[in-house]
Amino acid sequence: MSLLYAIGLPLIAxxxxxxxxxxxxxxxxxxxxxxxxxxxxxxxxxxESTFGVIHPLAPHYNTLLRVDPADRTGTRPVGDLVASWAISKDGLSYTFRLHQGVKFHDGTVMTPRDVKASYEKIIFPTARG
Structure with a gap:
């Protein structure tokens, strides 16, 4: 056994x-x-907001804002579909300036009306199907 230690320990070291x-x-x-x-x-x-949908679909959607991947705190927003944004003094209104030339999968250009329609579908899901 001491031979094993004599050879094994130096070999491991x-x-x-x-x-x-x-x-x-x-x-x-x-x-x-x-x-x-x-x-x-x-x-x-x-x-849907289940785990089974959020992760598989996330790569297929862009959002107006996203979390800055370089921010280690995960609290700093950066524009995704928007080039810039402003918040009113009372904090109740947000104004977004969209990036120009953003296209859907079929090649049509995204407009402010498309953003409005998306939010209407989220807020009033039965009205927009």
Whole structure:
């Protein structure tokens, strides 16, 4: 048993100081596969709020604002579909200036009317189907 310690311990110590080859550098592209262990009631991103819908649909939607990925606190908003925004002095009104040339999947240009229609569908889901 002492022979095992006499050979094993120095070998383990030696392996601890042997330089390890650097891992491959990250490369853009590729494919991400993940499992969501849930069956969503529907794939309507405006109607559903379950875990089973939020994560699979998030890459398919843009929002007016999003959380700044560089902000470690996760509290700083940045524009996604908006170039800039202003908040009224009383804090009750927000004015958004949309980025120009944003297009839907079919090539049509997004307008303020489209944003309004999206919010009307969220606020009044039965009125807009």
């Amino acid at each position: 030696l392996l601890g100081v042997v330089p390890v080859r650097a891992q491959d550098r990250p490369r853009p592209g590729g494919e991400l596969i993940f499992l969501v262990p849930s069956e969503p009631p529907s794939y309507d991103g405006h109607r």
